[in-house]
Amino acid sequence: MQEPENFFKILISELMSEGDIDTVVEFRDELFVLKASVTPFFEGKPYQDKDWLIDYYVKQQMTMADIATLCDCTPATINQWLVRHNIATRSRGRR
Numbered sequence: 001m002q003e004p005e006n007f008f009k010i011l012i013s014e015l016m017s018e019g020d021i022d023t024v025v026e027f028r029d030e031l032f033v034l035k036a037s038v039t040p041f042f043e044g045k046p047y048q049d050k051d052w053l054i055d056y057y058v059k060q061q062m063t064m065a066d067i068a069t070l071c072d073c074t075p076a077t078i079n080q081w082l083v084r085h086n087i088a089t090r091s092r093g094r095r
Contacts, residue, residue: 024070
């Protein structure tokens with residue numbers, strides 16, 4: 001059986017690949033309602049994890065704004081963690 005963390009990560013990645021941030025945010029909000037039964041991936045602040053940021057910002061080419069919406073924080077917060085982890089940022093308007 002697949003670990004819940006991996007299942008949710010894959011599901012969100014697939015939704016993001018379809019470019020439907022509203023569905024992802026809605027899904028995220030529903031998950032937080034069930035937070036007690038959700039894996040540590042959704043507890044806390046996943047954007048603080050370097051590998052998570054590399055996956056979403058570098059590999060999936062999500063914008064800081066989209067990641068911030070997904071994580072319920074500001075794009076400036078995402079930028080701070082990218083800088084802290086020495087992850088090169090892209091120019092504005094470039095995906």
